[in-house]
Amino acid sequence: MSTVGSLVRDPGVVWLPVLAAATTGATAILRGHLVTVDSSTHTARLPAAVGDRIVGIALSDADPDTLSVPIGCKGGYTMSAIPSSGDLANLFIGTPVDQDQTTWTTVTHTATAGKEVGWVVNPQPDSLGNIEVAFFIF
Numbered sequence: 001m002s003t004v005g006s007l008v009r010d011p012g013v014v015w016l017p018v019l020a021a022a023t024t025g026a027t028a029i030l031r032g033h034l035v036t037v038d039s040s041t042h043t044a045r046l047p048a049a050v051g052d053r054i055v056g057i058a059l060s061d062a063d064p065d066t067l068s069v070p071i072g073c074k075g076g077y078t079m080s081a082i083p084s085s086g087d088l089a090n091l092f093i094g095t096p097v098d099q100d101q102t103t104w105t106t107v108t109h110t111a112t113a114g115k116e117v118g119w120v121v122n123p124q125p126d127s128l129g130n131i132e133v134a135f136f137i138f
Helices: none
Strands: 007-009 013-017 034-037 056-058 068-073 078-081 096-099 116-122 131-135
Touching: 078 116
Parallel strands: none
Antiparallel strands: 007 078, 013 068, 034 056, 056 068, 078 131, 096 116, 116 131
């Protein structure tokens, strides 16, 4: 991840992996579709129901060759965030993160009474131990 300060991408355009089915037929992700992330496969998909967490908008059709789709992140940018101690094993692409209530300056995958701040774009820590998070605009 390449950063300026703690800003990683502005605009927040990320390539998310898709399943082969998301490139064809009724399940195809097309330019302009609202996109969510499947919590079990950690891939981009179309929302299945009202209330699904929307992470962004597809900027082009899903690519059947690379099995990925570019997403304009909700909020428009991504930031470098410090995960709570021991949380890295539980963070995947699309995992929502909240402000940790024990250590107020970190993010956690555990739903808390603290604010939900965004979703994980890249769970691989950089040299400082930070991960890339796309922030929600509240």
